[in-house]
Amino acid sequence: MTTRIDRxxxxxxxxxxxxxxxxxxxxxxxxxTSLEVFHAMAKAGADVLEIxxxxxxxxxxxxxxxxxxxxxxxxxxxxxxxxxxxxxxRKTDNDTPVVLMGYYNPIYVMGVDKFLAAAQxxxxxxxxVVDLPPEEDDELCIPALKAGLNFxxxxxxxxDDKRLPSVLxxxxxxxxxxxxxxxxxxxxxxxxxxxxxxxxxxxxxxxPVAVGFGVKTADNARQIASQADGVVVGTALVDALKKSxxxxxxxxxxxxxxxxxxxxxxxxxVSAGRKVAAE
Amino acid sequence: xxQQTPNSFSTGPDDHGRFGIFGGRFVAETLMPLxxxxxAAYEQAKTDPAFHAEIAHLHTHYVGRPSxxxxxERLTEHLGGAKVYFKRxxxxxxxxxxxxxxxxxxxxxxxxxxxxxxxxxGAGQHGVATATACAKYGLECVVYMGAVDVERQKPNxxxxxxxxxxxxxxxxxARTLKDAMNEALRDWVTNVENTFYCIGTAAGPHPYPAMVxxxxxxxxxxxxxxxxxxxxxxxxxxxxxxxxxxxxxxxxHPFLDDKSVAIYGVEAxxxxxxxxxxxxxxxxxxxxxVLHGNRTYLLMDDDGQILEGHSISAGLDYPGIxxxxxxxxxxxxxxxxxxxxxxxxxxxxxxxxxxxxxxALEPAHALAKVMELAPKLPRDHVMVMNMCGRGDxxxxxxxxxxxxx
Ligand SMILES: Cc1ncc(COP(=O)(O)O)c(C=O)c1O
Numbered sequence: 001m002t003t004r005i006d007r008x009x010x011x012x013x014x015x016x017x018x019x020x021x022x023x024x025x026x027x028x029x030x031x032x033t034s035l036e037v038f039h040a041m042a043k044a045g046a047d048v049l050e051i052x053x054x055x056x057x058x059x060x061x062x063x064x065x066x067x068x069x070x071x072x073x074x075x076x077x078x079x080x081x082x083x084x085x086x087x088x089x090r091k092t093d094n095d096t097p098v099v100l101m102g103y104y105n106p107i108y109v110m111g112v113d114k115f116l117a118a119a120q121x122x123x124x125x126x127x128x129v130v131d132l133p134p135e136e137d138d139e140l141c142i143p144a145l146k147a148g149l150n151f152x153x154x155x156x157x158x159x160d161d162k163r164l165p166s167v168l169x170x171x172x173x174x175x176x177x178x179x180x181x182x183x184x185x186x187x188x189x190x191x192x193x194x195x196x197x198x199x200x201x202x203x204x205x206x207x208p209v210a211v212g213f214g215v216k217t218a219d220n221a222r223q224i225a226s227q228a229d230g231v232v233v234g235t236a237l238v239d240a241l242k243k244s245x246x247x248x249x250x251x252x253x254x255x256x257x258x259x260x261x262x263x264x265x266x267x268x269x270v271s272a273g274r275k276v277a278a279e
Numbered sequence: 280x281x282q283q284t285p286n287s288f289s290t291g292p293d294d295h296g297r298f299g300i301f302g303g304r305f306v307a308e309t310l311m312p313l314x315x316x317x318x319a320a321y322e323q324a325k326t327d328p329a330f331h332a333e334i335a336h337l338h339t340h341y342v343g344r345p346s347x348x349x350x351x352e353r354l355t356e357h358l359g360g361a362k363v364y365f366k367r368x369x370x371x372x373x374x375x376x377x378x379x380x381x382x383x384x385x386x387x388x389x390x391x392x393x394x395x396x397x398x399x400x401g402a403g404q405h406g407v408a409t410a411t412a413c414a415k416y417g418l419e420c421v422v423y424m425g426a427v428d429v430e431r432q433k434p435n436x437x438x439x440x441x442x443x444x445x446x447x448x449x450x451x452x453a454r455t456l457k458d459a460m461n462e463a464l465r466d467w468v469t470n471v472e473n474t475f476y477c478i479g480t481a482a483g484p485h486p487y488p489a490m491v492x493x494x495x496x497x498x499x500x501x502x503x504x505x506x507x508x509x510x511x512x513x514x515x516x517x518x519x520x521x522x523x524x525x526x527x528x529x530x531x532h533p534f535l536d537d538k539s540v541a542i543y544g545v546e547a548x549x550x551x552x553x554x555x556x557x558x559x560x561x562x563x564x565x566x567x568x569v570l571h572g573n574r575t576y577l578l579m580d581d582d583g584q585i586l587e588g589h590s591i592s593a594g595l596d597y598p599g600i601x602x603x604x605x606x607x608x609x610x611x612x613x614x615x616x617x618x619x620x621x622x623x624x625x626x627x628x629x630x631x632x633x634x635x636x637x638x639a640l641e642p643a644h645a646l647a648k649v650m651e652l653a654p655k656l657p658r659d660h661v662m663v664m665n666m667c668g669r670g671d672x673x674x675x676x677x678x679x680x681x682x683x684x
Contacts, residue, residue: 054584055583055584056452056584056585057452057457057461057570057571057585058461059307059461059464059465059468059571060307060309060464060465060468061465062465066451073584078582079582079583080582103569104305104569105568105569105570105577105579105583105585106582106583106584107583108567108568108569108574108583109566109568109579109581109582109583110582110583130307131305131306131307131569131572132305133304133305133306133307133308133311134311135295135303135304135311136303136304136305153308154307154308154309155308156307156308156309157309158308158309158310158311158312158313158471158472159308159311159312160312163311163312167308178308178309181309181468181469181470181471181472182309182468182469183465183468183469186469
């Protein structure tokens with residue numbers, strides 16, 4: 001069974017391009033703007049959309065994404081509405097892979113079976129659930145894989161060789177390498193180490209490896225793209241969106257373009273990365 | 280609820296850190312290797328006589344254990360029913376039961392070679408206990424505390440600073456205990472290599488709930504011996520307040536398989552259980568969910584968003600509860616009650632005036648239910664309440680509620 005994620009990474013590999021994976025919170029600052037922004041990002045060169053599911057207690061996120069979640073919740077966002085947003089997006093875009101990212105509690109409270117059915121119906125391709133390590137695979141990972149969704153796992157600098165196989169075991173779609181021990185929004189200290197870490201993971205899996213946490217500029221993206229199959233950008237996009245809002249955190253005429261233009265820059269960086277590497 | 284009654288109530292958790300469906304290890308991958316290391320280190324320490332000897336030595340010479348079991352005569356007379364004993368953990372060094380757990384964890388941190396200790400705190404008692412142990416052992420100490428709690432527990436903030444700890448006021452969310460725990464987890468994810476997270480209650484990812492319970496079980500072990508000595512028999516009931524549930528599980532655990540002993544936990548009912556988002560009683564008003572590394576009863580909305588809750592007591596103001604309590608409730612071994620802010624304030628005053636003991640606002644909640652239960656019970660009913668903290672930290676906050684003094 002292949003998903004849009006599998007097909008997208010295969011197509012990019014054939015073109016010798018890394019994927020630009022972009023993260024934004026669903027419903028930030030409101031569902032209608034959010035939908036427009038997601039379409040604009042896909043047009044501007046985002047290859048995979050990671051869409052955040054708002055949660056009151058995002059324990060692995062820094063201040064930017066915490067605030068984005070609160071803006072979404074204040075705009076009345078719920079897990080149901082996040083799924084509805086994806087369904088709306090799918091009405092006019094049947095190609096761009098969508099990964100939902102967040103925390104387990106809202107999913108658990110909705111009910112795993114009900115959530116998986118709704119996610120599939122909406123056109124979700126994969127899930128990243130930060131607080132479900134392999135030790136808790138029975139909760140959601142295995143049911144999600146059975147339902148035909150990708151379950152994308154985070155590997156981190158603390159995931160040693162002994163642990164990697166169990167982390168990769170039920171992972172599908174791609175592996176998300178978190179480039180630092182830290183929360184979202186922190187900065188990568190050492191780009192030199194990323195290639196080696198990606199190599200280490202690739203020694204254990206055939207899945208594409210995307211690298212995230214700390215990528216902010218086109219130049220960062222270029223450096224990562226030369227060493228990995230995908231580049232994940234979150235906080236920088238959330239910040240660009242936030243900067244375009246008015247004093248009451250409402251969308252302005254510039255909001256969609258503020259995000260789209262950063263995506264274009266990042267996409268440029270990502271393609272430049274592979275050209276350098278190929279030479 | 281529809282689970283079978285187990286043969287023993289004291290054998291949990293299982294290998295996955297579960298008490299029935301509760302507990303578990305719901306943490307980010309970054310923390311998982313460390314949590315497994317911690318579990319291994321704790322399993323090893325548990326079977327090492329030297330570790331237990333070190334703790335016993337500290338109990339005697341540093342904490343001042345055993346804490347007395349005290350017959351509250353005038354209170355008993357006043358209530359006119361059950362004979363009420365206090366297990367006086369408020370006499371411990373640093374003024375609460377929190378030190379029992381902290382010393383165990385800090386000794387473990389030392390064994391693991393960790394030099395930097397972080398903690399979350401609500402009332403500040405766990406923060407003070409952690410800062411104390413870190414001072415004693417020369418370890419760096421960072422304490423996360425909700426900005427609201429920094430305000431309402433000022434004396435403890437000053438004590439922590441005096442002891443050399445860095446206190447970080449947390450501005451996110453409701454700026455109370457839950458948010459302090461989020462921030463401590465963020466610190467831990469960032470500094471996982473050199474940092475030990477000293478959790479202050481019997482909650483969090485496995486092995487914390489079991490480990491904290493084990494360190495606090497000294498309360499129940501002593502109480503059992505003491506009541507046997509004083510009365511020649513087991514108590515008829517035992518009772519304790521519940522924030523995350525550490526002082527309560529510490530008292531309860533050694534009695535769980537003594538079927539004749541009725542066990543009561545008391546949650547914080549704040550402004551009242553019927554006031555939306557106005558209490559911190561996660562068993563009475565919550566449902567099962569996943570937060571801070573474990574599955575347990577949580578206060579939340581229909582979408583699974585965590586509510587902030589309220590209690591006059593900073594130490595009970597938490598929207599969750601340790602997973603073992605969640606299980607003990609579902610299997611019916613422990614009865615969980617709740618006391619409002621008002622009831623706790625009344626108990627606070629009564630105890631001060633009748634016994635010359637100013638209780639912390641947390642155990643004042645347990646006392647409020649003692650005041651309700653005891654009068655209806657016969658005079659030969661023996662009841663033990665955990666007086667788990669002293670009220671010095673609360674006097675300014677209480678003065679404000681009572682309209683100044
Ligand atoms: C004196 C006292 N009692 C009780 C508590 C609540 O914690 P727990 O339920 O873990 O005992 C606290 C927490 O700060 C406390 O300081």
